[in-house]
Amino acid sequence: MSAAAGGTGGGQQPGAGGSASASSAPFQPLGPDQQLGAGEAIDLAGRVLGATVVACNDQFFADAANLILPHPAVHDPAAFDARGKVYDGWETRRRRTPGVDWVVVRLATPGVVERVHVDTAWFRGNYPPHASVEAAWLPGYPGTDALAALDPSAWTPLVPRSDLSGDAVTTFEVSDPRRWTHVRLTIHPDGGVARLRVHGRPVPDPELLTGTIDLLAAELGGAVVQASDEFYGTAAHLLQPGRAASMADGWENARRRDGGHDWVLFSLAAPGRVRRVEVDTSFFVGNAPGRIRLLGTDTRSSADGRAGDWRELLDLRPQPDTRHVLAVPPSPALTHLLLEAHPDGGMSRLRLWGELDEDGAALVRQRWDDTRP
Numbered sequence: 001m002s003a004a005a006g007g008t009g010g011g012q013q014p015g016a017g018g019s020a021s022a023s024s025a026p027f028q029p030l031g032p033d034q035q036l037g038a039g040e041a042i043d044l045a046g047r048v049l050g051a052t053v054v055a056c057n058d059q060f061f062a063d064a065a066n067l068i069l070p071h072p073a074v075h076d077p078a079a080f081d082a083r084g085k086v087y088d089g090w091e092t093r094r095r096r097t098p099g100v101d102w103v104v105v106r107l108a109t110p111g112v113v114e115r116v117h118v119d120t121a122w123f124r125g126n127y128p129p130h131a132s133v134e135a136a137w138l139p140g141y142p143g144t145d146a147l148a149a150l151d152p153s154a155w156t157p158l159v160p161r162s163d164l165s166g167d168a169v170t171t172f173e174v175s176d177p178r179r180w181t182h183v184r185l186t187i188h189p190d191g192g193v194a195r196l197r198v199h200g201r202p203v204p205d206p207e208l209l210t211g212t213i214d215l216l217a218a219e220l221g222g223a224v225v226q227a228s229d230e231f232y233g234t235a236a237h238l239l240q241p242g243r244a245a246s247m248a249d250g251w252e253n254a255r256r257r258d259g260g261h262d263w264v265l266f267s268l269a270a271p272g273r274v275r276r277v278e279v280d281t282s283f284f285v286g287n288a289p290g291r292i293r294l295l296g297t298d299t300r301s302s303a304d305g306r307a308g309d310w311r312e313l314l315d316l317r318p319q320p321d322t323r324h325v326l327a328v329p330p331s332p333a334l335t336h337l338l339l340e341a342h343p344d345g346g347m348s349r350l351r352l353w354g355e356l357d358e359d360g361a362a363l364v365r366q367r368w369d370d371t372r373p
Contacts, residue, residue: 036299036336039223039267040236041114045183045198048240049108049219054182055144056103061091064103067185073121073194087122089194092187101128102186104147109202109219110137110179112371116159116172117197118185127166128187133159135180137373156180156373161188171297179203179371203308204269204278204306206365209356212275216337216352217241221269223334228262229253233346235264238339243323244348247283252346261342262289267354271300271360277314278351279324288320289345297335298360310338323349333357 041194045051047068056064061083066073067090079086092101113135120127133153138147159172164344185196202233216222218239227235232252237244244250253262274296281288302309313328337352356364 005349021242035269036225036265036297039225041199041201042218042223042236043165043197044107044109044111044113044200044202045105045196046108047236050111050241052106054104055147056090056101058092058101058190059090059103060093061085062087062089063089066090067193067196068105069195073119075122088193089121089123089190089192089193090102091123091188091223092190093125095190098189098312100186100188101190102184103196103200104184105196106141106182106184107198109204110181111202112179112201113158113173113183113200114172115200116183117169117195117199118164118172118191118193119165119169119195119197120166121194121195123192123236125135126192128160128164128189128191128193130188131159131164131193132161132186132188133172134184134186135176136182136184138181138258141188145164155184156235157232158183164235169251174200174349177371178373179368180373202269202373204364206361206368209270209361209364212355213269213270213272215270215272215274215352215356216266216336216349217269221256222352223267224263225267226287227264228250229256230343238264238347238350239266239350244280247348250283250348252284253341253344253368254289256344259343261340263341266339268335268337270356270364271298271335272354272356273333274313274328274331274352274354276325276327276353278349278353279314279316279318280324280347280349280351281318281320281322283321283346284346284348285321287346288318288349289315289341289343291340291342292316292318292347293338293340293342295338296331297336297338298333299335311347311373313337333360 050071053064073088135158136154158174204220224235233250233255235251237250295310297308297310
């Protein structure tokens with residue numbers, strides 16, 4: 001494991017303001033030689049996906065629930081209340097006895113953690129000098145009392161006690177291959193942290209993936225592999241649960257002037273056959289795409305993960321500000337989906353309803369077994 005301090009200046013979030021995977025090059029989906037990836041890791045501790053703060057030992061100055069809010073921390077230098085300066089983060093009182101402060105987050109879905117970001121945005125004279133992160137496998141929904149009664153051996157170190165910087169994002173790489181349900185952030189000895197991000201890969205229980213499911217759902221393992229443009233809104237918003245809250249809660253690209261079109265490439269949670277799709281342009285009134293195409297491929301036909309033949313699932317001229325729910329013709333199972341937006345525009349959500357095929361179900365069960373704590 002290694003730690004590296006991120007940039008300062010108000011807690012810029014990792015990946016904010018665009019995606020490292022974005023490319024302005026045109027995507028060529030109609031050939032069999034395109035090698036496709038597994039998709040980006042997601043924030044398993046994200047409030048939007050369903051993570052929650054279940055316990056902490058102290059939140060005197062600022063609520064621990066702020067740690068998992070989706071937006072970057074904000075700061076108002078004039079904001080004070082009866083207890084002192086108001087911070088958009090978690091802040092404990094000044095410790096006068098030996099010890100540490102801690103907070104426990106139940107992850108939105110069981111998953112394998114790949115890296116942890118500890119963001120001390122705006123905490124400059126009151127940030128903790130050190131932090132550590134542990135994980136646990138706790139089936140069900142244990143509450144505060146159950147967590148307090150846990151044997152210390154239930155917690156597995158992911159990040160050892162490590163240095164933090166003030167007003168900066170510090171990233172810790174994690175190599176443990178097991179799945180977890182909870183993480184515990186410990187600060188040594190006290191102070192304030194603005195945001196906690198736990199990036200990793202969902203490992204859903206196979207018992208919950210029977211019947212018709214959303215094969216693109218982020219909480220099940222659907223992911224963005226690459227996008228042509230994310231100028232106004234990230235493509236990962238398309239896979240979030242629930243309806244969008246506003247136009248900001250969707251994918252929107254810049255206005256295209258070159259005669260091409262924008263696109264997003266997704267990896268499905270597991271190989272499956274599609275029954276129907278939902279194309280939601282809610283809130284995109286004057287800037288929805290003029291035309292949308294959905295194409296799919298199955299990389300299992302190639303030994304090195306290259307695309308097979310691309311098949312068209314849908315060709316739609318969508319209505320603005322509308323949730324379209326449409327059946328699609330029966331087709332073979334897919335592993336990847338390509339969304340084309342002609343020539344450009346924005347959408348709020350995309351759903352791909354279907355069932356895992358036999359090999360897909362076996363793959364899910366194998367991953368569950370391979371990541372056993």
